[in-house]
Amino acid sequence: MNPAHDHPQAEFRPIRFWLLAGGLIVLIIGLSLAYSRMLQTALPRPELPVLATIKGDLEAVERSGRAVRFSDLRGQVIVAAYLYTQCPHGCAAVTAQLQKLNQEFTGHPGFHMLSVAIQPGRDSTTLLKAYADAVGATEKSPWWFITGDRGKLWSFMTDEVGMTAAKPIPKEERITPDDEFEHDLRIALIDGRGRVRGYYAVFHPQPEVAALMGERLHEHVHQLLGHPHP
Template sequence: MRPKQTLVLGLILLLPVLAFLFLKTFGTNRFALPTYLPDRVDSTQVGGEWQRDTVFHTLRDFRLPSQSGRVVSQQDLKGGLYVASFFFATCPGACPKVNSQLMRVQEKFRKEPRVKLVSFTVDPEHDSVAVLARYAERYGAIAGKWFFLTGNKAELYRLATEEFRLPAPAGAAPGIVHSQNLYLVDRNHQVRGIYDGTKPREVERLITEISVLLYTYDHDKSGH
């Protein structure tokens, strides 16, 4: 056999090995999303050795009226994922930018029922159901897809500061907590991504990571 033919044959035989090594090295872990908002670090003994394990925050449930008047809870979002944000209707700067970017996310996953958008107002004294209905219409929110939620001020303040860990404003009384962050929440109610919603490149990363999470759900036989 000629040297050239031997080289070609060797490369053909080597390709499956290289492909296997590539997939083994990068295929499983390359797209593994991190989990955010740690609660504590537990120590457990395995095989006589102590191992440290981080326990991440699981978001507690909420029940808040949406722009349609329908009360929405986290249980209504089970089985899929949602993108959470905080806004107020009279916000002149960051909120319109964030919501314009969320329109892109909605359009990208328009036909994917497992993806929802949840926008919590931080000014419920002004942002009534009627106000949010007009606001949602301005951004083309699809019914049952993109929820704008209002309700009790103390409950919304708790969600922002205790669940999503936004910095509390100065002073003892609950005030307006504002953030331009977007939060990717998985089906176990844990935060898997945090993004600057005013930056298109960050929103592209969000869109990609939503697709990654959906892919893992499609290929997860455990159901968790």
């Protein structure tokens, strides 16, 4: 009698092996991600830095034609950025992030956004209203589009908010005839006490960096509003 025939060895099936191994790897990754998310939720988030404190005020004209002040928004979490309706550079990326925030936080009493005209001589209330309508900002949206005295607008954004000062672009370097000023394309995040807590380069030559900045902006807005980022 041949012992090999009495105790046949199990046949090795590579397909079944790799399916089981792959399933086990997916399970381990899923559990790791779930555990990581649980830790992020359970552990306190580090405080955001205070990068500047806004002490002055700004008088401007909203797209509706009414006079507004920055101090009207005290107590709210504010997202602020420059806007140029004819911008050939990265204003579209900035507006896209603000649109996402508008969709998410419309109706939240503690949140507001501020788009500041970089070239108020061109961007009148009429143009700003048309632009706001085009990007889905209604009268109920927590989103001001403001224009006014260029010197005051620039001074507030530079001296108070801490944005990089705008400067003229030489004619030979302009992409279009309307491409008159180089301006900061970051978004500033301001808490309810008027403190700037972050700047976010949502327009960046590296798409991965731009995506990361957008994600951090949303996360930090949630953090300042006091509820977890979904």
